[in-house]
Each structure stands twice: as C-alpha cells, then as structure tokens.
Amino acid sequence: MTARARLFRAPMTIASLVLVCLFGILAVVAPILWGEEALTARPTELLQGPSAEHLLGTDNLGRDLLLRTLVATRLSLGLAVLATLLAAVAGVLVGGLPAVLGGRVQRTFGAVINTWLAFPVLLLAMLVAILLGAGTTTAVLALVLTMTPSFARLAQTLASRVGGSEYLAAARMLGVSRRRQFTRYVLPNIAEPVIVNVTISIGGGLLALSSLSFLGVGVQPPDYDWGRLLKDGFAQVYNSPTAVIGPAVAVVLAGVAFGALGESLAGHLRGQDHGHTGGRRGPAPGPGPGSGPDGGQPSTPDTLLEVDGLSVAFPGEHGWVRPVRDVSLTIRAGEIVGVAGESGSGKSVTMMAIAQLSAPGAEVAARTLRFGDEDLTLLRGRALRGALTGVGVVFQDSLTALNPAMRVGAQLAEVPRTQRGVARRQANRDAVAALDAVAIPDPARRAGQFPHELSGGMRQRALIAMSQIGRPSLIIADEPTTALDVTVARRVMRLLRRECDRTGAAVLVSSHDIAVLGELCQRVLVMYAGRVVEDVPVDALRDPARLAHPYTRALVAALPDLDSDRDAPLATIPGEPPDPADPAPGCGFAARCALATDRCRAEVPELTGHRHGGRVACWHPQDREVVRS
Numbered sequence: 106m107t108a109r110a111r112l113f114r115a116p117m118t119i120a121s122l123v124l125v126c127l128f129g130i131l132a133v134v135a136p137i138l139w140g141e142e143a144l145t146a147r148p149t150e151l152l153q154g155p156s157a158e159h160l161l162g163t164d165n166l167g168r169d170l171l172l173r174t175l176v177a178t179r180l181s182l183g184l185a186v187l188a189t190l191l192a193a194v195a196g197v198l199v200g201g202l203p204a205v206l207g208g209r210v211q212r213t214f215g216a217v218i219n220t221w222l223a224f225p226v227l228l229l230a231m232l233v234a235i236l237l238g239a240g241t242t243t244a245v246l247a248l249v250l251t252m253t254p255s256f257a258r259l260a261q262t263l264a265s266r267v268g269g270s271e272y273l274a275a276a277r278m279l280g281v282s283r284r285r286q287f288t289r290y291v292l293p294n295i296a297e298p299v300i301v302n303v304t305i306s307i308g309g310g311l312l313a314l315s316s317l318s319f320l321g322v323g324v325q326p327p328d329y330d331w332g333r334l335l336k337d338g339f340a341q342v343y344n345s346p347t348a349v350i351g352p353a354v355a356v357v358l359a360g361v362a363f364g365a366l367g368e369s370l371a372g373h374l375r376g377q378d379h380g381h382t383g384g385r386r387g388p389a390p391g392p393g394p395g396s397g398p399d400g401g402q403p404s405t406p407d408t409l410l411e412v413d414g415l416s417v418a419f420p421g422e423h424g425w426v427r428p429v430r431d432v433s434l435t436i437r438a439g440e441i442v443g444v445a446g447e448s449g450s451g452k453s454v455t456m457m458a459i460a461q462l463s464a465p466g467a468e469v470a471a472r473t474l475r476f477g478d479e480d481l482t483l484l485r486g487r488a489l490r491g492a493l494t495g496v497g498v499v500f501q502d503s504l505t506a507l508n509p510a511m512r513v514g515a516q517l518a519e520v521p522r523t524q525r526g527v528a529r530r531q532a533n534r535d536a537v538a539a540l541d542a543v544a545i546p547d548p549a550r551r552a553g554q555f556p557h558e559l560s561g562g563m564r565q566r567a568l569i570a571m572s573q574i575g576r577p578s579l580i581i582a583d584e585p586t587t588a589l590d591v592t593v594a595r596r597v598m599r600l601l602r603r604e605c606d607r608t609g610a611a612v613l614v615s616s617h618d619i620a621v622l623g624e625l626c627q628r629v630l631v632m633y634a635g636r637v638v639e640d641v642p643v644d645a646l647r648d649p650a651r652l653a654h655p656y657t658r659a660l661v662a663a664l665p666d667l668d669s670d671r672d673a674p675l676a677t678i679p680g681e682p683p684d685p686a687d688p689a690p691g692c693g694f695a696a697r698c699a700l701a702t703d704r705c706r707a708e709v710p711e712l713t714g715h716r717h718g719g720r721v722a723c724w725h726p727q728d729r730e731v732v733r734s
C-alpha cells in the first residue's frame with residue numbers, strides 16, 4: 106500500500122476530512138437554505154429553551170439558535186480561511202524571499218521574524234483591534250498580523266535549506282533571475298509543509314477570530330459569526346444555557362477537525378521523508394588577494410584554468426578555520442585532471458571555490474584564479490556569471506543537485522534558455538538530445554519525469570547531461586559517483602570521459618577512489634589536509650615505485666586489487682588527518698609519516714617539479730632510486 110493510500114485509510118484522517126467537508130458544505134449551503142429564516146424575529150418566542158421546533162431554543166429576538174449557528178459557519182470559516190491564507194502568503198514572502206536575496210537580508214529578516222514572534226498572539230490582535238476600532242476587517246487584519254510570523258519562520262527554515270541546495274546554487278550560477286529562483290526553485294519545494302500548516306492554522310485562526318468576536322472587537326451586529334453568537338448567548342446563559350452550546354460545539358469541532366487533518370497530513374509528510382531539500386552550498390563572495398608560497402605550474406598558451414594560492418576559510422567556534430590552504434593547479438584545454446584524497450582533505454571545498462559555489466560565510470582568497478581569458482578574482486555579479494557559463498558542475502548527490510519539484514527535461518532546458526536565450530521548444534529538444542547523448546533510454550519520456558522517478562545512476566547521467574548542455578569548456582565534477590554502487594560508478598565515470606572526449610571539455614573530477622581516477626584522468630592531484638601534496642601524471646600513478654609522496658604511496662597501497670590476499674587485512678594509513686581547526690606547523694602528513702624529520706614538523710614543503718613529470722610537496726620525496734637503495 107502506498108503512503109498516500111495509508112494516509113487516506115487512517116481513521117483520524119477520514120474523520121477529520123469528513124468533518125472538514127461537512128463544514129465546507131454547510132458554509133456554502135446554510136446561508137442559502139436558512140439565511141432568511143435565521144434572521145426572522147418571533148416576538149412571541151423570545152428566549153425559549155430547546156423544543157421540537159427550535160432544537161437549541163431561541164435568542165432574545167426569538168430567532169432560531171440552531172439555524173443561526175449553521176448559517177454563521179460561512180462567516181466564521183470564511184474569515185478564518187481568508188486570514189490564514191493572507192498570513193501564509195505574507196509569511197512565505199517574508200520568510201522565503203531572503204533565501205534568494207542573500208546573507209544580510211536573510212539575517213535581518215530572521216531578526217524581524219524573531220521579534221515579531223515574541224509578541225503574545227491574542228494581545229497583539231486585541232491591540233490592533235483597539236487601535237483600528239472593532240470590526241470584521243480589523244479582526245482579520247489583526248489575525249493576519251499575528252499569524253504571519255509563524256508562517257514566516259516556517260518558510261524561512263524550509264527556504265534556507267533550499268537556499269543552501271546544490272540545485273539553487275547551480276541555478277544562481279546559470280544566472281536564473283531571482284524571481285524565477287523564488288517561483289521555480291524555492292516555492293515548489295516549500296509548498297507542501299506550508300499547505301499543511303495552513304490547514305492546521307485555520308483551526309487556530311477560527312478560535313482566535315471567535316475569541317475576538319466574543320470579546321466584542323471582531324464581527325459586529327447585524328453580522329454574526331460563532332464568536333458573536335457565543336457572546337450573545339453568554340448574556341442569556343442563565344435563562345437559556347443551550348444558547349452557547351451550538352456555537353461552542355461548532356467552534357471546537359471545526360477547530361479540532363482542521364487541526365487533526367493538518368496533523369495527519371504533517372505526519373504523512375514526515376513519514377515520506379523526502380530528504381531532497383537538503384543541500385549545503387550557496388554563492389561565494391568573490392575571491393580576493395591571498396598570500397603564500399608560489400607553487401603554481403607555469404601556465405601554457407592552452408591553459409584553461411589557472412589557480413594559485415587558493416585558500417578557503419570558514420568561521421569556526423574559536424576563529425577562522427582554513428580547510429583549504431594555498432592550493433595551486435592548472436588545467437589545460439581538454440585535459441582530465443583528478444583530485445584524490447581521504448575524506449575531509451578539502452577536495453569539495455577546493456572545487457566549489459573554483460566554481461564560485463562556496464558555502465555562505467566562506468572566505469575565499471587566491472593570488473590567481475584565471476579561467477580562460479578571465480581573471481575571476483576581479484569579476485563580480487553578472488560579469489562573473491557570464492565568465493562562469495563556460496563551467497559545468499556535476500555535484501556529488503544527484504538527488505540534492507536536481508530540483509525535486511521540476512521535471513528533469515525542464516531543468517536541463519533551463520541552461521540553454523538562461524545562458525543563450527534559446528526558445529523554450531528548442532531548449533526542450535536540446536534537453537532530450539542531451540539525455541540521449543548520455544545513453545538514457547527513452548529520453549523524451551524521462552525528460553518529462555521528476556528526479557525521484559529516475560534511478561540513481563540515471564540521475565547522475567542526467568546531471569552529466571546538464572553539465573554538458575551549456576557547452577562548457579571545463580566541467581567540475583565533485584565526487585560524481587559517491588552515491589552509486591561500484592559498477593554504476595565506473596560506467597558513469599566512463600560516460601563522463603566519453604562525453605568530454607566528444608565535446609573537448611576539460612574536467613576536474615574528485616573521488617575517494619584513486620584507482621578510478623587512474624583509469625579516467627591524465628593527471629591526479631593528491632590532496633592532504635587542505636593542500637595539494639602531489640600532482641602525478643597517470644603513468645606514474647600506475648607504477649607505485651614512481652610515486653613521490655609517502656601519502657600518495659600509502660593511498661595507492663591501501664587499494665585492494667585482484668591479487669590481494671583476501672584473508673590479509675588491507676593496508677591502512679595509521680593515525681588521523683589533522684583537524685583543520687588546529688593545524689600543526691610544517692607538513693600536514695608529518696605526524697603519520699614514517700620518513701618525517703624535524704624539518705617536516707617545522708616547515709611546510711612547497712610543491713616543486715619532480716622527475717615523474719609532475720610536482721610534489723615533500724622534504725623527502727620518494728622515487729625509483731630511493732626505493733632501490
């Protein structure tokens with residue numbers, strides 16, 4: 106049974122849904138059927154108790170109390186629904202918009218929402234009602250004012266997850282307008298919980314509005330809602346106790362029905378656990394000047410990307426933490442370069458900093474960050490986005506990298522539409538062709554599906570297609586196969602290579618698996634503790650004796666192969682990588698290195714050329730000669 110089928114079979118859902126529907130029908134038909142009669146005064150039947158003719162008795166003008174309660178459903182529910190919807194819209198705008206407007210706006214709006222939330226709801230409503238004078242409009246306005254902050258808080262929490270997601274980061278990078286980011290990326294992904302909250306809040310709104318009418322600051326005669334009926338009934342409760350029963354039961358039943366329905370829906374949503382609005386990246390401030398030793402490779406005329414002295418810092422508990430330090434690398438046009446290293450070595454942070462997709466709050470600095478003819482350290486805003494149209498990004502987790510609320514084809518089509526102004530139809534055709542190019546079967550049908558309808562491998566292919574569709578000259582693929590099993594991962598990597606061979610794009614791709622990189626790349630950069638420790642040509646990688654850095658050797662030795670003795674434990678690298686918040690002086694690997702000397706523990710080695718044709722940062726580089734001796 107599907108989760109939705111289970112939801113609609115749950116007794117609480119059925120009961121609350123039936124009640125909500127009944128109230129809805131009553132709100133529509135009661136004024137039509139009994140509106141006139143509920144207003145008819147009967148001077149001979151004043152303040153009567155329950156009878157067969159008047160089940161709940163009559164009021165001080167002889168009007169039937171049951172009919173008045175039924176007719177009041179429309180105004181009571183109508184006002185509660187109206188106030189809740191207005192509050193939801195206002196709350197979503199206040200809480201959701203900052204996600205696409207950026208850090209400072211986000212913080213300011215957050216502070217406003219917190220202050221707003223601190224006011225007691227009913228007190229605020231009464232204050233507004235007293236200031237503006239009693240009446241229906243005032244009551245609704247007061248309610249909107251008091252309900253808006255809780256919607257804003259909800260929208261803010263949900264939208265901040267979307268704001269940090271990879272798919273929104275990619276949309277920003279593409280130059281998708283803020284309005285479109287909000288309507289196509291933020292809104293659809295926060296809609297479900299907001300709608301559920303609207304349902305729950307209608308119950309609360311109904312109680313609050315009834316309270317205002319009961320206190321005399323809400324609906325005024327001759328209009329009447331349940332709160333007003335309660336107020337009038339209360340005045341005659343000693344003569345006719347049944348006068349309060351009708352509206353009291355109606356308020357409680359409707360409040361409980363909406364609340365219970367909302368709670369059932371919320372439980373269903375929690376159970377579904379989409380897990381696809383999570384993400385962790387957002388736009389980065391532009392890189393600024395940095396410092397550090399110059400370890401960069403000389404750039405050649407066909408150099409496509411040149412990075413020198415790249416450092417990334419995040420605000421930590423005790424000051425700035427710098428997980429990436431002084432990284433230097435170059436990539437030539439069409440070259441496929443891998444980035445290897447243990448978890449936490451700084452691969453993703455480096456790659457995202459190059460793609461200008463660092464997490465909010467990150468401080469990125471570089472002496473040189475040049476892509477093609479553009480110096481990215483000097484560009485901002487539109488100019489930076491323009492320069493980055495030549496970069497395609499493949500993220501780690503295809504589920505968080507694709508907008509779950511947008512069809513796959515539409516997401517792909519967004520790239521040519523935004524970057525080159527291609528017409529929608531043509532862009533859709535391009536999207537299907539791009540899916541076809543990455544060997545997705547039945548691409549036209551798949552283009553019409555949502556990301557969750559595709560398998561993990563297929564989604565990763567779609568991401569590769571998306572990174573290619575803008576015809577970039579560089580693809581940055583951050584562990585594109587982490588979420589896939591080994592066989593699918595290898596297939597996806599081969600596909601990445603085939604696509605890049607076909608289009609001539611260069612690739613910077615990271616992976617934990619140095620063996621996979623060895624198959625795919627021409628060069629592999631080995632990272633340790635936020636630095637590049639070796640830049641190895643792939644032929645040297647295949648011959649462990651030519652590897653220069655003890656860490657690279659240890660990484661390669663830790664790889665199992667077909668000849669490995671299955672009973673023997675795998676080689677591991679003893680010790681732990683250093684904590685980026687507490688880096689030791691000298692070489693980061695010294696504490697785990699059998700060859701470390703005092704110099705290693707005191708001075709950071711620079712990346713310098715090595716006989717294998719690459720570079721190494723080590724005071725005691727290894728090579729064939731050293732091994733033999």
Ligand SMILES: Nc1ncnc2c1ncn2[C@@H]1O[C@H](COP(=O)(O)OP(=O)(O)OP(=O)(O)O)[C@@H](O)[C@H]1O
Pocket residue numbers: 419428446447448449450451452453454455464584617685
């Ligand atoms: N937004 C952030 N704020 C603070 N620290 C961060 C942030 N993102 C990453 N880091 C830290 O930076 C370091 C490097 O992380 P990074 O994700 O680059 O490692 P990685 O080599 O890609 O690892 P993995 O293979 O597990 O993804 C880690 O210590 C991580 O905790």
